[in-house]
Amino acid sequence: MDTKKKWLTVIRVLASLVIWFGIYKGLVYLGDTYLFGSIPQIARQLLCATVIPYALAMPLAYLVLLGMPTSKSGTPLMKPSFANMGKIFLIQSGISFMAMFPIAIIVKVLNIKTPETTAEQILAQPLFYGFLLLIFAPVMEEFLFRKVFFDRLMVLGTKPAILLSAVFFALPHIISQGPAQLFYTFVLGLSFGYVTARTRKLWPAIVLHSLSNLYCGILAAVWPKDKPVFMFAYVLIYVLAVPAAAVVLAIVNRRKLRLSAC
Helix, strand or coil: CCHHHHHHHHHHHHHHHHHHHHHHHHHHHHHHHCHHHHHCCCHHHHHHHHHHHHHHHHHHHHHHCCCCCCCCCCCCCCCCCHHHHHHHHHHHHHHHHHHHHHHHHHHCCCCCCCCCCCCHHHHCCCHHHHHHHHHHHHHHHHHHHHHHHHHHHHCHHHHHHHHHHHHHHHHHHHHHHHHHHHHHHHHHHHHHHHHHHCCCHHHHHHHHHHHHHHHHHHHHHHCCCCCHHHHHHHHHHHHHHHHHHHHHHHHHHHHCCCCCCC
C-alpha cells in the first residue's frame, strides 16, 4: 500500500471516530437541554450510555468506513488461556496505572475538575454501573475499536494498527474523563489491540476490558480510603505490588509477548 492510501486509511478511521463521538456528545447535550428533564434519571442514563452512542451515533459513523479494505493479523497465534490472560491483565493493570498516576497527582494538586464516576454514584446504582462497566461498555467499545476500526487499520500492518487503535481509543477519554485517562486508556488500548491481534478473537479483549473496569474503575472508586489501614492497603496493591509485578512479568515474558511477522 502506497503512502497516500495509508494516510487516507488513517484519516477515514479518524473521521469516523470524530463523527461517532461528535454525534454522541451532541445528542446528549441536546437531550439534556430539551428532552431529558421530563424522564426518570435511570432512563436518561441508559439513553446517554447505550442508545445514543451505539444505536444512533455508531451506524452513522460507520458510513464513513464503507468500502474500506480490511485485513487480519499475521503474528504467531496465542491461545487465550487463563495463564496468558492473567499475565496480560497484570501487565496492563500495572503499566496503565503507572502511566496515569503522575498526571492524576498533578491534576489533584492543581485542583483541576475532571468528570469521573464516584463511589457514591456506583453504590447508589450498583446494577446500572455493573451492567454498564462490566458488560455493555466492554462489548460495544471493543466491537467499535478492536473490530470496526482495527480491521481497517490492519491494512497498515499489525504494529501500526495496534498503536493507532490505542491512540483513537484514548482520545475520547481525555474529553470525557480528563487528562490522566488519556495515558491510562492508551496503555489499555495497546493491550487490547495486542491480544486481539495475537488471538484473532475479540472476546479476550472484551474480558480484559471488563476486568480493567472492575479493577481500576469500580474497585478503585469504592475502595475505603478514609482509614490509614485501608489507604495503606490501596497503596500497597495499586501503587506498589501490581506495578512491580507488571514490570517483572513484562521482562520475564518479553520473548513470548514480542510481536513478529508484522
